[in-house]
Amino acid sequence: MKSSDRYVPATARPVKVLVLGPFAVGKTTFVRTVSEIRPLSTEERMTQAGQLVDDLRDLRGKDTTTVAMDFGRLTLSPEIVLYLFGAPGQPRFHGMVRSLMDGALGGLVLVDTRRIDASFDAMNLLEEARLPHVVAVNHFDGSPRYRDAELRDSLSLDDQPLVSMDARRAGSAKHGLIALVQHILDHHRRLEHAR
C-alpha cells in the first residue's frame, strides 16, 4: 500500500453511512466490496455461547460473526469521503448501534429473502432514531426472488426505496448507496420546498 493510499484528502468532509441487518446477511461483504481500503474490523470466531443465541437456519458455511464492528472507506472526491460502518445485527449490540446512528447520514438495511423478517429489527432501530434509510435486498445464490410489490408488502414499506443488489459486486452494491443519497436528497428538497 502506498502511504498516500492510507490517508484521505485533508480537505474532505466525512460522511457516515451505516450498514445494518441480521447476522450473515452480507454486511461485511458489502463493506469490503465498496471500501477502497482493506476493511478494518474486529471480526472474531463466534463462541459456543453465541451459537445458542444466533440463528443458524440454512446458513451453512458461515462460521464467524461480527462481534464488534467493521468499517470501510471510499474517497469520492477531494471534498467527500464516505465511511461505511457495518453494525452487528444481534439485539445484544443495540446500544452500540444506537450510538453509531449519531452523526450518520443514513442507513442501508440488508435483507436476505430466505428470512425477510430478520431485518425488521434493524428497520425498527432506524425508524426509532428517525434516520433515513433504504432497504436493500442482497441476492444470494439460490435465494428466492420475489416481485417488488410482494417484498414491499412483506416489509411493510410505504414510499421508502427498495433496491436489489449483489453485495459481492461493486457495480451492484453502489446502487444501494445511490438510492440512499437520492432518498435523502428528495426528502431534503421536500422540506426546503415546504418552507
Added chain:
Amino acid sequence: MTASRHRRAGMIRSYAVTGGDAPGTRAGLDAATLLVADPGRPLTGLAAQSRRVMDLCLPGALSVSEVAAHLQLPGAIVKVIVAGLVDSGHLAPRAPFVPAASPYSADFLMKVLKALEKL
C-alpha cells in the same frame, strides 16, 4: 515510557493510557470524525499515546476509527486521547456531514450523488 509494550501484555489500565483525563471535547467526537494534524505544533511534552496518534496523523488526514484500528486501541480510549490533542490545538476535528436546512446541504448531497453515480 513503555506503555505500548505493557499494553500488549494487558498490563496497563485504560485510564492510565489516557493519563486519567476527563472528557471534554470527547463528547463531540464521532467515529467518523476526520482528524487533521497541525504540523506547526511542537510534539515535545506529549504523552506516549498522544505522540503515537500525532505520528500517525501528521502525514495525512484519518478518521477517529482509523486511528483506533491502526493503533489497536479501543475507540473510547482514542476519543479521550484525541480530545486532548484537539484541546491543545494539535488536531483539528471535522465532524461528519449531517444535512441541515441550508442550500449548502442540498449542494453537498448532490455532489455525493454525482460522485457515486460516476463510480
